[in-house]
Amino acid sequence: MLQPQVPRALVVLLGAAAAVVTLAGIRSxxxxxxxxxxxxxLVIAVAPIRGWLAARRAPGWLLVAAPLLVVLLVLLAMVAILTVSVAQLAALIPTYSQQFTDLADQAERLAAGFGVGTEQIDQALSAFNPAQLLDLAQGLFTGLLGVLSSLFLIVVLLLAMCLDAAGFSRLMSSGTGHRPALVEALAxxxxxxxxxxxxxxxxxxxxxxxxxxxLYALSVPLPLLWGILALIxxxxxxxxxxxxLAPPALLGLLDGGVRTMMLVIxxxxxxxxxIQSFIQPxxxxxxxxxxxxVTLLSLILWAFVLGPIGALLAIPLSLLTRALLxxxxxxxxxxxxxxxxxxxGDGDGRREPEAPAKTPPKTPERPATPTTTKAAPSGGRARPEA
Structure with a gap:
């Protein structure tokens, strides 16, 4: 008995509803x-270290300690640099109030030359606080520090994942015969x-x-902070x-004027x-x-769900979702x-093998009509009969 087929529209709607519920739960x-x-x-990133040590028959404790130590050193260095840099930035921004006022006056004179009233300019500038110039960078740093501040939780998770890495590898190997598609997707x-x-x-x-x-050559303040921001x-x-680009360009405008900002840009x-558009690809x-x-949509989605850390991990999260679904x-x-x-079949996809060309069926040959031999009268020769 044939099973009734579920309509495609119902499958799409149910999948979309399940995705919304799942993402809402993750966001909470x-x-x-x-x-x-x-x-x-991070554990995936340092997995080659564990594989290299395992190939050289290193003891089990070293297989766990070495990757964990590398990750911890990177995290601690990042936390230290960001903490010091953000503190310096917070102390530096209020000192540019006079520069901001001068730039506002120049903007008013320039706008007046184009016939724009000063009231509109004053209204726009009154809603702009110079202490909020670099809120974008501060928000990113604050969000990242918010995650890194849970360092104890991250360390515990890293330790647990490093301990389970060997067992998970054996589990994946044993599952090849049962769920080969899932194992290959995760690998x-x-x-x-x-x-x-x-x-x-x-x-x-x-x-x-x-x-x-x-930035150091252009005398822009806090070049190390902006270099770390470029890396992140x-x-x-x-x-x-x-x-x-936005924070160092704005700081260059306040510190050195329009010329410095243009040189930074x-x-x-x-x-x-x-590098990022021509060499890195x-x-x-x-x-x-x-x-x-899809990359842009995944950035928007994961930033909305997880905040700044979701924007940083948008590509790995999208790759994991693709592997599972x-x-x-x-x-x-x-x-x-x-x-x-x-x-x-074009690189990333898999093309179905083409079916062999069907050959037309052969027309069965008509069997030959048997012939019978009619008995001839006595003394005569037998003649064949169709």
């Missing part, structure tokens, strides 16, 4: 979900995430060093460059756009497997094509 526990995802991504997620993190970190460090040198925003797709465009290749539109399902080839922007 964002203070826990953020550190959990961060710990998972591919780990490989793509690791490659994305490595490439983004290397080129982020290059951009950060060059940005620090350019390198993990934010599409708009990370703008977030990293030119330096950042020359460094970051060239050649090394990253198709590791992400997400189209530009799309790559683990062999029948979801076209969904993978829609997400990656490439047709099935």
């Amino acid at each position: 526990v964002a203070s826990i979900a953020g550190p959990v995802v961060l710990a998972l991504v 591919e997620f780990s490989r793509k995430t690791r490659r994305y993190l490595v490439v983004s970190t290397v080129f982020g460090l290059i951009c950060a060093v060059l940005d620090i040198a350019a 925003t390198n993990y934010i797709p599409n708009i990370g460059f703008i977030i990293g 030119v330096a950042y465009v020359a460094i970051n756009v060239v 050649k090394f990253l290749g198709d590791a992400v497997g997400l189209s530009t539109t 799309i790559d683990s399902d062999p029948s979801a080839k076209w969904a993978a094509a829609l997400v990656s922007g490439r047709p099935p």
Whole structure:
């Protein structure tokens, strides 16, 4: 007996409703979900260290301690640098009140030359507090520090994940025969995430060093802070460059005038756009497997759900979602094509094998009509009869 087929529209609506409920639940526990995802991504990033030690028969305690120590050193260094830099920024911003007033007066005179009334300018400037000039950078730093302030929770999660890493690897190997598609999808997620993190970190460090040198040459205050911001925003797709450029450009405007601001913008465009738009994609290749539109939507979605840490981890979170919902399902080839922007079988997708060409059936040959021999009269020759 044939089972009734569920309408496609009902499946889409139920899936959308389930996604909304799931994302709402994650957002309600964002203070826990953020550190959990961060710990998972960090463990994936340092997994090659554990593999390298395991290949050399290192003791079990070293397989856990070495990756954990590397991650802790990185986290502690980041927390220390950000804490000192944000404190310096908070003390520096109020000192630019006079510069802001001078710029406002220049803007009024310039606008008056174009026929704009001073009342409109005064109304716009009255709602603008110079202490809020760099709120965008401070908000990002505050959100990141908010996650890193849960350092105890992150350390506990890292320790637990490092302890379970070997057992999880054996579990994945044993599941190949039962759920091969799911195992392969999770393994591919780990490989793509690791490659994305490595490439983004290397080129982020290059951009950060060059940005620090350019800002130091232009005498922009706190060049180390803006270099760290450039490194962090390198993990934010599409708009990370703008977030990293705005604070030092505004500070350059207050400290050195329009000329310094324009030089900061030119330096950042020359460094970051060239590296992130032309050089980095050649090394990253198709590791992400997400189209530009999907990447931008994932940035908006995860930033809304998890806050600043969601913007930083938008790509790994999207890769994990794709692995669980799309790559683990062999029948979801076209969904993978829609997400990656490439047709099935073109690099990221999987193309179904073409069916062999059908040959026309052969026409059966008509059997030959048997012939019978009629007996001839006596003395005569037998003649065949059809």
